[in-house]
Amino acid sequence: MKLWKIVTLSLVTAILTIVTACSGSSNNGAKPVNQAGNVSKDNQQQPASSEENIELTFANWISTEDATKDAYNQLVEGFENAHPNIKIKSLGIPFNEYKDQVLIASTGGNTPDVLMANQSFTPAFGNANIVQPLETILGGDIIDDILPSSKAGVTFNGKVIAMPWAPHPNALFWNKTLFAKAGLDPNAPPKTWDELLKYAEAVAALKQDDKGNPIYGIGEANKTGAYTGQMLLRITLSHGGKFVDDQGKLIVNQGSALVESLQYLRDIANKNVAPVGAEIKDLRAMFGTGSLGMLVNGDFGRNTFRTTSGKGEVFDKEWGVTTVPVGATGRSETVFTEHQLLISSSTKHAEAAAEFVKYLVSKDAMVLYHKLNGVMSSRASVASLPELNEDDYAKVFNEQMKTASPFPTGNPAFEQAMKETSNLTVLATTTSEDIPAIIAKILPKLQELYAAK
Amino acid sequence: MSIKWSRTLKNQAFGMLLVAPATLLLSVTILIPLARSISTSFRGASLLSAEQPFIGLANYKALLSGQEFYHALSITLRYVACTVGIEIVLGLVSALLLNSRIRFRAFFRSILLIPWAIPTLVAALVFLLIYQADYGVLNGLLIQSGLTEKKLNVLNDLNLALYGIMGVAIWRQTPLAAVMTLAGLQGVPRDWYEAATIDGASKLKTFLYITLPALKPVLANVTLLMVVANFQMFTLFYALTGGGPADATQSLAIYTYETAFQAYDLGKGSAIGVIWMLLLLLIAVPLNRVAHRSMS
Structure with missing residues (x-):
C-alpha cells in the first residue's frame, strides 16, 4: 500500500501544481514589464494614500513597435511628470491582434480605461458599446478644434466617440x-x-x-x-x-x-x-x-x-x-487613415482618462511626437504650428489633409x-x-x- | 468490510489512475471548448455584444441556405482530395525507392524529412518568393527553359492559386507519408517476397498481392492523418492568398476565421466549425475502421 500512497500523493501534488500554475497571477513577485519593455511603475513604491493615486490602463499598439516605442515612452513620461498622481499602465497589443484582443477583453468586462484605435477599429468599439461620447468630458475647446474631415470620421449618431490623434493622409x-x-x-x-x-x-x-x-x-x-x-x-x-x-x-x-x-x-x-x-x-x-x-x-x-x-x-x-x-x-x-483615442464607458477614472487624452493631443505632445516620428495632428490649431510645418514634406501632407476624406x-x-x-x-x-x-x-x-x- | 482486490483489478485501477491526469487535461482543453462551441452555434453570439440569445438553428439555416459555405466546402474538398491523393502516391513511390537497393540510400533517407521539419509558415513564405511573378524562381525556370513566354502570377490567378497552395502542401507533407510508408514496408516479412520469387511472381504481381495488402493499415493511417491535417489547413491558405484572389481559395478554415473574427459572428463561425467537425468524422470513422480491420 505504500506504493499506492506515494503514487496518489504525487499525482495530487502534480495536479495541484498544474492548476495553481494555470490560475495564478502573472505578477508572482516579478516586476511587471510593459510592452515597451519598461518595468511598470505600478510595482514601484506606492505613496501612502492610495485614494489620491490613479492607475490608467492604456491599450495601444505603438508601444509594441520599434519605430514608435521611444515616442510612446517619452509621451507617457511627460504626462506622468505633469500628473504625479496618475500612472499609465501600458497594455501593448500588436496591431494585427489589436481589435480582437480589445473586444475579447471588453466582453470579459476588462475594457482598458483609454484605448488607441484607428478608423476601422473605432466603429467596432462604438458598436460594442464599450466607449463613451467625448464632447462633455473633453470640452468644447478641443472638440471644436478637430479638423472637419477628421471630425466626420469619428462622429457616430451625432456624437463624437473618438478623439482624432494623428492623421495619415495619402x-x-x-x-x-x-x-x-x-x-x-x-x-x-x-x-x-x-x-x-x-x-x-x-x-x-x-x-x-x-x-x-x-x-x-x-x-x-x-x-x-x-x-x-x-x-x-x-x-x-x-x-x-x-x-x-x-x-x-x-x-x-x-x-x-x-x-x-x-x-x-x-x-x-x-x-x-x-x-x-x-x-x-x-x-x-x-x-x-x-x-x-x-x-x-x-x-x-x-x-x-x-x-x-x-x-x-x-x-x-x-x-x-x-x-x-x-x-x-x-x-x-x-x-486618410488616422490614429484615434477613446475612453472606456466603464472606466472609474473618466476625468483622469480625459486628462491623458487631452495631453496626448496637446501642442507639446504633438510637437514631440512629430519630432520623433513625423506624425501630423488632427487639431487645426496644432496642425498649423510652424513646428509641424518645418519642411516641404510636412507642408504637403498638411495641405493634403485639407481635401482628404475619411473612410466611411x-x-x-x-x-x-x-x-x-x-x-x-x-x-x-x-x-x-x-x-x-x-x-x-x-x-x-x-x-x-x-x-x- | 474490507474488499479484497485481485491483482488484475489492482493493475487496472493503477492504470486508470495513471491516465487520469491526461484525461482531465484533455477534458479541459478539448471537451469543454467543444461543448462550448456547439452551444455557441445555437446562439446569436457576437464579439460586439455581451448578450448571446438562443436562436435555435438560425445559424445553420443561414449557412446552408447561402452559397458561401458550399463554395468554401467545395474548395476544401478539392484541396484535400488532390493533396492527399498525390501525397499518398508520391509517398509510396518514394518509400519503394528508398526501400530498394539504390546508391546513397542512407543519404536520401536522412534528407527526406527536411521539408517536413520546416514550419508551415516558413514554407509558405519561401514559396511566396518562389511564386513571385517578377523575381520568383518559378518564372525564371519556366521562361529560361522556354516552357512559357508570359510570366505566371500563380497566387493571383483565379485558376492557378489553389494549385499553388496544393504544391506547397504536397512538397511539405509528402516526406511524412514516405517515411511512414517506408516504416510499413520494412515490416513486411522478407520470406513473403522470397516465396513469391520462388513461385515466379512478376514484380507487379508481388507489389499488387504482397506489398500493397501488407501496407493497407499503414496507408489507411497515413491517409487519415493527412486528411485531418489538410482539412484543418489554415496557415498555407492565410499566408499565401488570404482566401483570394476573389475568394478562389476561400477554404472552410478561412471562411470560419472571416466569419468569427472579421464579421465578429461567433455563432455562425461556431456553426461552420460544428458542420466541419461532422464532415471530418464522416470521413475519419470509416478510414479508421479500415485501418483497424486491416491490422487485426
Whole structure:
C-alpha cells in the first residue's frame, strides 16, 4: 500500500501544481514589464494614500513597435511628470491582434480605461458599446478644434466617440531618377489624372533597369484584402464617385466612377504599367528599390523608403511628394487613415482618462511626437504650428489633409465590405470579364453585407 | 468490510489512475471548448455584444441556405482530395525507392524529412518568393527553359492559386507519408517476397498481392492523418492568398476565421466549425475502421 500512497500523493501534488500554475497571477513577485519593455511603475513604491493615486490602463499598439516605442515612452513620461498622481499602465497589443484582443477583453468586462484605435477599429468599439461620447468630458475647446474631415470620421449618431490623434493622409510620391530617365522633368510631378497616366506610361516604357529588374510606372494595390478595397475607394473618389451617401446607404455603383476606376486599374495592369497581385508592402518595397515611378502612400512613407532603399536619408533626394493629382471633381481627392483615442464607458477614472487624452493631443505632445516620428495632428490649431510645418514634406501632407476624406466606417461591415470590394479590383486586373458584369457579380454581396448590419 | 482486490483489478485501477491526469487535461482543453462551441452555434453570439440569445438553428439555416459555405466546402474538398491523393502516391513511390537497393540510400533517407521539419509558415513564405511573378524562381525556370513566354502570377490567378497552395502542401507533407510508408514496408516479412520469387511472381504481381495488402493499415493511417491535417489547413491558405484572389481559395478554415473574427459572428463561425467537425468524422470513422480491420 505504500506504493499506492506515494503514487496518489504525487499525482495530487502534480495536479495541484498544474492548476495553481494555470490560475495564478502573472505578477508572482516579478516586476511587471510593459510592452515597451519598461518595468511598470505600478510595482514601484506606492505613496501612502492610495485614494489620491490613479492607475490608467492604456491599450495601444505603438508601444509594441520599434519605430514608435521611444515616442510612446517619452509621451507617457511627460504626462506622468505633469500628473504625479496618475500612472499609465501600458497594455501593448500588436496591431494585427489589436481589435480582437480589445473586444475579447471588453466582453470579459476588462475594457482598458483609454484605448488607441484607428478608423476601422473605432466603429467596432462604438458598436460594442464599450466607449463613451467625448464632447462633455473633453470640452468644447478641443472638440471644436478637430479638423472637419477628421471630425466626420469619428462622429457616430451625432456624437463624437473618438478623439482624432494623428492623421495619415495619402499623397503622391514620385521617383525623380526614373522620371529623368524616362525623359520627364524630375521636378514636375503630375497635376492632373491625365498627366498621371501619361507619366506612368512613360516610366513603364523603361521596362527594366540595368540589372534586369522590371520597372513599373505606378503602383496600385490589387491583391485581395481590405487595403486594396480602400484604395479602390480612393480612386473612385478621384473619378467623382462615393462609397456611401450621408445616410450611410451604399451608392458606390451610382454614375460611371466605379466603372472608370476599374477600367483605369485594368488598363495599367494590361499595359504592364503597374504590377499585378501586389500588396501595399510589395509596392513600398518596390518604390524604395527604384522599381516604381509613382506611389500613393501615407506620411510614414519617408521612413519606410529610407529603410527599404537601404540608403537612409540620402534616398530623400531621389524622390518627391505632392498632393494627389486632380481628377473628375476638380480637387485633389484622397483618403486618410488616422490614429484615434477613446475612453472606456466603464472606466472609474473618466476625468483622469480625459486628462491623458487631452495631453496626448496637446501642442507639446504633438510637437514631440512629430519630432520623433513625423506624425501630423488632427487639431487645426496644432496642425498649423510652424513646428509641424518645418519642411516641404510636412507642408504637403498638411495641405493634403485639407481635401482628404475619411473612410466611411460607420457601418460595422465596412472592413468586410472593403475586402469584398477588393475582389472588383482583382477581377478587373486578372480577367477579361466585362467590367459591368464584374460589378454585377460583386455588388449584391456588398449590398447583402450592408443590409445585414 | 474490507474488499479484497485481485491483482488484475489492482493493475487496472493503477492504470486508470495513471491516465487520469491526461484525461482531465484533455477534458479541459478539448471537451469543454467543444461543448462550448456547439452551444455557441445555437446562439446569436457576437464579439460586439455581451448578450448571446438562443436562436435555435438560425445559424445553420443561414449557412446552408447561402452559397458561401458550399463554395468554401467545395474548395476544401478539392484541396484535400488532390493533396492527399498525390501525397499518398508520391509517398509510396518514394518509400519503394528508398526501400530498394539504390546508391546513397542512407543519404536520401536522412534528407527526406527536411521539408517536413520546416514550419508551415516558413514554407509558405519561401514559396511566396518562389511564386513571385517578377523575381520568383518559378518564372525564371519556366521562361529560361522556354516552357512559357508570359510570366505566371500563380497566387493571383483565379485558376492557378489553389494549385499553388496544393504544391506547397504536397512538397511539405509528402516526406511524412514516405517515411511512414517506408516504416510499413520494412515490416513486411522478407520470406513473403522470397516465396513469391520462388513461385515466379512478376514484380507487379508481388507489389499488387504482397506489398500493397501488407501496407493497407499503414496507408489507411497515413491517409487519415493527412486528411485531418489538410482539412484543418489554415496557415498555407492565410499566408499565401488570404482566401483570394476573389475568394478562389476561400477554404472552410478561412471562411470560419472571416466569419468569427472579421464579421465578429461567433455563432455562425461556431456553426461552420460544428458542420466541419461532422464532415471530418464522416470521413475519419470509416478510414479508421479500415485501418483497424486491416491490422487485426
